[in-house]
Amino acid sequence: MKRVNYDDTICALATGGGMSAIALIRISGNKSISTINNIFSKNLTDKKSHTAHFGNIIDKKDIIDEVIVTIFHKNYSFTGEETVEISCHGSKFIQNKIIELLINSGVRLANPGEFSMRAFKNGKVDLSQAESIADLIESESEAAHKTAIQHLKGGFSKKLKYLREKLIDFASLIELELDFSEEDVEFANRKQLEDLVNEMHKETSLLINSFRLGNVIKNGIPVAILGAPNVGKSTLLNSLLNEDRAIVSEIAGTTRDSIEDQIVINGFNYRFIDTAGIRKTDDKIENLGIERSLSHAKKSNIIIYLIDATQDIKSQLKNIKKLNIDDQEKVIKVINKIDLNEKVSSEINDAIYISAINQTGIDILKNRLCKFTNVNSLDTNNTVVTNQRHYEQLLKTITELELVIKGLKDGLSSDLLAINIKESLYHLGLITGEISSDDLLGNIFGKFCIGK
Ligand SMILES: Nc1nc2c(ncn2[C@@H]2O[C@H](COP(=O)(O)OP(=O)(O)OP(=O)(O)O)[C@@H](O)[C@H]2O)c(=O)[nH]1
Numbered sequence: 001m002k003r004v005n006y007d008d009t010i011c012a013l014a015t016g017g018g019m020s021a022i023a024l025i026r027i028s029g030n031k032s033i034s035t036i037n038n039i040f041s042k043n044l045t046d047k048k049s050h051t052a053h054f055g056n057i058i059d060k061k062d063i064i065d066e067v068i069v070t071i072f073h074k075n076y077s078f079t080g081e082e083t084v085e086i087s088c089h090g091s092k093f094i095q096n097k098i099i100e101l102l103i104n105s106g107v108r109l110a111n112p113g114e115f116s117m118r119a120f121k122n123g124k125v126d127l128s129q130a131e132s133i134a135d136l137i138e139s140e141s142e143a144a145h146k147t148a149i150q151h152l153k154g155g156f157s158k159k160l161k162y163l164r165e166k167l168i169d170f171a172s173l174i175e176l177e178l179d180f181s182e183e184d185v186e187f188a189n190r191k192q193l194e195d196l197v198n199e200m201h202k203e204t205s206l207l208i209n210s211f212r213l214g215n216v217i218k219n220g221i222p223v224a225i226l227g228a229p230n231v232g233k234s235t236l237l238n239s240l241l242n243e244d245r246a247i248v249s250e251i252a253g254t255t256r257d258s259i260e261d262q263i264v265i266n267g268f269n270y271r272f273i274d275t276a277g278i279r280k281t282d283d284k285i286e287n288l289g290i291e292r293s294l295s296h297a298k299k300s301n302i303i304i305y306l307i308d309a310t311q312d313i314k315s316q317l318k319n320i321k322k323l324n325i326d327d328q329e330k331v332i333k334v335i336n337k338i339d340l341n342e343k344v345s346s347e348i349n350d351a352i353y354i355s356a357i358n359q360t361g362i363d364i365l366k367n368r369l370c371k372f373t374n375v376n377s378l379d380t381n382n383t384v385v386t387n388q389r390h391y392e393q394l395l396k397t398i399t400e401l402e403l404v405i406k407g408l409k410d411g412l413s414s415d416l417l418a419i420n421i422k423e424s425l426y427h428l429g430l431i432t433g434e435i436s437s438d439d440l441l442g443n444i445f446g447k448f449c450i451g452k
């Protein structure tokens with residue numbers, strides 16, 4: 001992101017940009033109110049914060065639109081700066097025209113994420129909260145929404161701050177010891193330090209472990225549908241999605257490329273991937289498709305291995321082993337086409353019996369999928385880490401904490417202990433933004449869209 005001046009006033013469209021009933025344009029900075037006064041039919045200089053004003057946007061003498069302007073005074077807005085929001089009609093012409101008028105009055109177009117960046121710089125949110133705004137906007141399922149709201153409300157940040165502050169106290173005592181190093185005194189009680197570091201280690205590893213779930217919540221749970229050609233994989237995908245997404249035919253080898261689509265089950269987002277049927281073939285393109293099927297088998301959290309009830313079941317079961325999947329736990333065996341072979345039912349005890357074409361057994365399959373996601377951890381107030389950047393910093397934190405624990409056991413001197421304690425504080429600080437650099441901030445906020 002470009003290095004920018006934060007003293008100037010910025011504007012951007014906060015809504016989608018297409019045609020809509022209403023659109024919202026945001027202005028933030030010292031000159032927000034004086035600028036709106038230039039183009040609005042009323043003067044808002046002495047108006048109270050959090051008041052809405054109906055009037056016209058005017059270009060010279062022409063009325064551009066009837067709008068509502070809401071004003072927020074400095075310190076009482078999202079960014080912490082004087083802010084104005086214009087709710088106008090959502091024609092693309094009007095949206096562009098108002099932005100153009102603002103720019104002509106000396107306001108700059110905001111960079112991606114600049115409103116959130118200013119909120120962070122002004123101490124309105126910490127870094128992990130600002131990042132959760134992006135997650136909240138992008139959340140597509142109840143679970144994703146719930147964790148994003150929890151982060152935005154500061155649940156995650158509070159936990160980290162609490163841990164960090166405690167460790168800072170100790171770090172300063174250790175520093176003090178360094179000042180008196182010749183006198184061989186211990187200000188920081190080693191037993192208390194050990195207890196604290198152990199507690200931090202426990203909390204940090206809980207957060208690290210929560211990422212598996214967090215990642216799944218944020219990005220959806222990939223479920224690959226695998227099996228021999230013609231067993232009904234594409235029919236199952238269509239049946240799960242309730243739409244004709246993939247081509248179905250009686251010709252073996254219909255699906256050549258992987259097809260992906262998602263649905264929300266029980267608050268979680270599942271990404272189903274229909275794959276090319278696995279068999280030996282000389283067809284070059286089909287073989288490329290089969291390679292993709294095998295790669296999805298490795299990458300997915302869950303595999304639905306589909307078996308045709310009208311074919312030899314034992315040999316199909318044997319083919320599961322040939323997939324070389326490390327974690328057999330993630331395979332759900334599903335016997336399809338039971339409408340054609342009613343005798344097959346309950347032949348294999350841990351399998352699910354369905355007829356994809358008649359939608360029989362689909363709910364049982366969905367229930368089994370839900371068992372794979374630890375839904376309970378969302379019902380409690382446990383903090384779930386959903387952000388890759390936070391996860392990586394937590395891993396670095398725990399590595400340093402382990403060095404401190406080992407150092408304490410080995411009776412390491414204060415100066416050496418201090419190094420690892422400082423390092424762990426540094427990595428925790430990078431998550432909430434107590435420690436930040438322009439590059440880091442540019443990297444994070446640059447990924448946001450304009451208007452956020
Ligand atoms: N009777 C019956 N036929 C089914 C069922 N599921 C799928 N079929 C039929 O089986 C044939 C193959 O279905 P697909 O869904 O194309 O099979 P596929 O596994 O995707 O096949 P490939 O893409 O070639 O690997 C089609 O004629 C479907 O109508 C079922 O539950 N019962």
Ligand SMILES: [Mg+2]
Nearest residue numbers: 233234254255
């Ligand atoms: Mg298919």
